[in-house]
Amino acid sequence: MISLDTAELNPFKATRDSFGEELHRLGAIHPKIVVLDADLSVSTKSVLFAKAFPDRFFQMGIAEANMVSTASGLASTGLVPFICSFGCFLAGRYETIRISIGYARANVKIIGTHAGLGIGEDGYSQMGLEDLNVLRALPGMILIQPSDDVTTRAAVRFAAEHVGPVYLRLTRQKLPALYSDQSIFQMGRGIIIREGEDIALIGTGSTVAEIIKASTLLKPRNPWIIDMPTIKPIDRALVKGLAHTCRWIVTVEDHQITGGLGSAVCEVLAEEKGRARVLRIGVQDTYGESGSPEALYEKYGLSAIRICQKVKELN
Amino acid sequence: MPSPAASLETAKRLQSISLECRIDIISMLQQAGSGHPGGSLSVIDILVTLFFHEMRMDPKDPHWSDRDRFVLSKGHGVPALYAVLSRKEAIPKGELSSLRQINSRLQGHPDRVLLPWVEASTGSLGQGLSIAQGIALGLKTQKNSARVYCVIGDGESQEGQIWETALSAPKYDLHNLVVFLDHNNGQIDGHVDQVMDIRPIADKWRAFRWAVWEIDGHDISQIISALEEAKGQTDSPCMIIAKTIKGKGVSFMENDVKWHGATPSKEEAERAISEIGERMKVV
Numbered sequence: 001m002i003s004l005d006t007a008e009l010n011p012f013k014a015t016r017d018s019f020g021e022e023l024h025r026l027g028a029i030h031p032k033i034v035v036l037d038a039d040l041s042v043s044t045k046s047v048l049f050a051k052a053f054p055d056r057f058f059q060m061g062i063a064e065a066n067m068v069s070t071a072s073g074l075a076s077t078g079l080v081p082f083i084c085s086f087g088c089f090l091a092g093r094y095e096t097i098r099i100s101i102g103y104a105r106a107n108v109k110i111i112g113t114h115a116g117l118g119i120g121e122d123g124y125s126q127m128g129l130e131d132l133n134v135l136r137a138l139p140g141m142i143l144i145q146p147s148d149d150v151t152t153r154a155a156v157r158f159a160a161e162h163v164g165p166v167y168l169r170l171t172r173q174k175l176p177a178l179y180s181d182q183s184i185f186q187m188g189r190g191i192i193i194r195e196g197e198d199i200a201l202i203g204t205g206s207t208v209a210e211i212i213k214a215s216t217l218l219k220p221r222n223p224w225i226i227d228m229p230t231i232k233p234i235d236r237a238l239v240k241g242l243a244h245t246c247r248w249i250v251t252v253e254d255h256q257i258t259g260g261l262g263s264a265v266c267e268v269l270a271e272e273k274g275r276a277r278v279l280r281i282g283v284q285d286t287y288g289e290s291g292s293p294e295a296l297y298e299k300y301g302l303s304a305i306r307i308c309q310k311v312k313e314l315n
Numbered sequence: 316m317p318s319p320a321a322s323l324e325t326a327k328r329l330q331s332i333s334l335e336c337r338i339d340i341i342s343m344l345q346q347a348g349s350g351h352p353g354g355s356l357s358v359i360d361i362l363v364t365l366f367f368h369e370m371r372m373d374p375k376d377p378h379w380s381d382r383d384r385f386v387l388s389k390g391h392g393v394p395a396l397y398a399v400l401s402r403k404e405a406i407p408k409g410e411l412s413s414l415r416q417i418n419s420r421l422q423g424h425p426d427r428v429l430l431p432w433v434e435a436s437t438g439s440l441g442q443g444l445s446i447a448q449g450i451a452l453g454l455k456t457q458k459n460s461a462r463v464y465c466v467i468g469d470g471e472s473q474e475g476q477i478w479e480t481a482l483s484a485p486k487y488d489l490h491n492l493v494v495f496l497d498h499n500n501g502q503i504d505g506h507v508d509q510v511m512d513i514r515p516i517a518d519k520w521r522a523f524r525w526a527v528w529e530i531d532g533h534d535i536s537q538i539i540s541a542l543e544e545a546k547g548q549t550d551s552p553c554m555i556i557a558k559t560i561k562g563k564g565v566s567f568m569e570n571d572v573k574w575h576g577a578t579p580s581k582e583e584a585e586r587a588i589s590e591i592g593e594r595m596k597v598v
Contacts, residue, residue: 034456058452058487066479069442073449076427076434077457081449096476099439100446105428 009209011174016113018152019170020045023082026160027053030080033160036071037084038064043172044084044113064089068096072106080107080160087112087128087169094134101165102138109159110135113170115145116254117283117300118206120173123290128169129283133259135167136232142187143231145169147208148178151229154185162187169205169231173293176209178227190235196224198247199311200276204228204261207252210297213304218311223250234264236272243274248314250279252307254297257282279314281307325368326535327598332402333363333535334595337564338588339398339411345584347415350423353574355395357499357532357559358466364538365464366399374405377431383461384450386435388443389468389497390424391576397421400432441474443467444494448484451492451552466495470502473511478523484552485524492552493545497532501561501572517556525554532557564591 041047050057060067071081146152159166201211251262262280297303344350370383413419420429424438437443447465530537545553562568565587
């Protein structure tokens with residue numbers, strides 16, 4: 001667990017890099033793992049596996065639908081396929097994932113990198129901003145968005161061992177190192193970074209560092225700080241507990257406010273007794289654009305300072 | 316090579332099973348009250364030849380790791396698959412009447428979770444061929460000599476994903492993948508060459524570096540010969556373009572696209588079955 005007073009919140013490593021390194025490590029001890037990419041292996045970091053295990057790496061070219069269904073066939077022969085591309089291009093093959101992986105209960109691991117506004121200059125068409133929204137509807141699909149190097153490695157290990165489809169949402173940009181022990185990650189469990197009083201800040205992936213920074217600016221209000229790596233299944237018990245304790249739950253995500261973390265939290269609250277109201281911070285039903293990641297987080301309200309401003313308005 | 320007399324005997328035996336399966340298809344669709352007779356009847360001779368002559372399988376063990384695999388990419392033709400599986404005694408004959416009913420394993424389109432003989436859940440066109448490719452690639456990677464058979468439709472060939480697989484299968488030298496195109500020239504909105512012409516289809520597959528055969532998909536001897544020749548392939552995946560007749564074997568259904576997704580009434584089913592029965596006497 002991080003000590004907030006000494007937390008070094010400087011950028012350390014992109015979760016796509018942690019993924020690539022961990023997959024490469026697992027490749028040596030897990031002979032059933034095969035990896036497919038659609039001409040983005042240098043960007044998704046599956047290239048590390050490809051170089052080390054060329055017989056178990058399948059370059060599928062720029063044809064994501066074919067990659068999705070081919071992985072389903074590979075899985076049915078007992079292999080454990082990881083398919084890698086940008087999250088937007090994978091989620092864009094929703095119907096193919098729906099039938100070939102979801103309905104087929106295929107043991108395929110879907111690795112969507114380049115999550116959200118955080119990719120920066122390439123602009124909206126390359127940003128995964130609705131991926132959680134569409135994939136969350138599929139029964140049995142586990143959605144995980146780790147926030148640092150250590151939890152990403154744990155999530156990759158979980159994906160390799162779990163039998164069934166998993167979606168991992170990873171960042172292009174570097175994130176700070178938050179944790180030291182992989183056991184901090186448990187699928188389906190939120191991580192309480194700090195207990196607080198009547199406001200809870202819940203982040204996921206890249207926004208966890210932002211809420212930690214925001215919390216230091218909000219010291220008098222002493223907010224709870226929660227990292228929610230698993231979007232589906234959401235940690236119902238934790239959200240329910242916060243709903244009783246807090247007056248406000250603030251969700252912060254680099255994703256549309258529809259269908260991701262904020263929606264999942266609201267769904268729990270709608271069905272449970274509690275006094276908390278919810279503020280969803282995220283991309284507010286609009287398309288993204290080009291810019292530096294920092295400028296985009298500022299403009300779209302995901303930076304620590306903008307989060308802080310929003311929280312101060314709550315009463 | 317088997318003697319001509321033995322080959323003729325085999326063809327006759329398969330033909331007679333095909334006729335029985337046609338009766339099963341008509342009865343099951345009449346009972347279900349919905350489903351796709353046209354494409355089930357066009358593909359049945361191919362399926363019978365695969366399941367009763369070609370494929371290595373143990374009807375008692377759907378999970379045998381060395382079994383040959385079959386993927387019906389044109390999933391709406393699934394009554395033909397159920398008919399064949401029941402004649403193989405892989406599923407009980409009595410189960411056929413549960414087609415499309417609540418709590419049945421025999422879904423309107425194939426479901427691999429409910430019915431173990433189904434290798435891929437299909438029905439969303441274009442995906443089954445990619446899945447078959449993945450199975451072939453997985454078997455090859457694990458040095459398993461089992462073969463993968465797949466049937467796609469000609470309407471289905473309008474899907475972009477078909478051509479993604481057309482491009483990728485030769486790259487991986489999947490000679491263990493044998494695909495039939497059930498070329499019946501019918502789809503829901505009309506004839507394939509009018510809805511969205513796919514011609515010249517054999518040239519297209521050749522241009523994508525597949526080994527291609529063009530046969531009559533109702534001539535069992537031709538189906539057997541193409542399958543034999545396909546075994547000689549050592550690198551290319553195989554595409555057998557089977558010219559077929561939608562609704563084949565029932566005179567009032569043949570080549571009429573209205574029977575793509577319409578089921579016969581009780582009287583129509585009786586007429587169809589007695590017509591098929593007459594043919595059985597000749598065989």
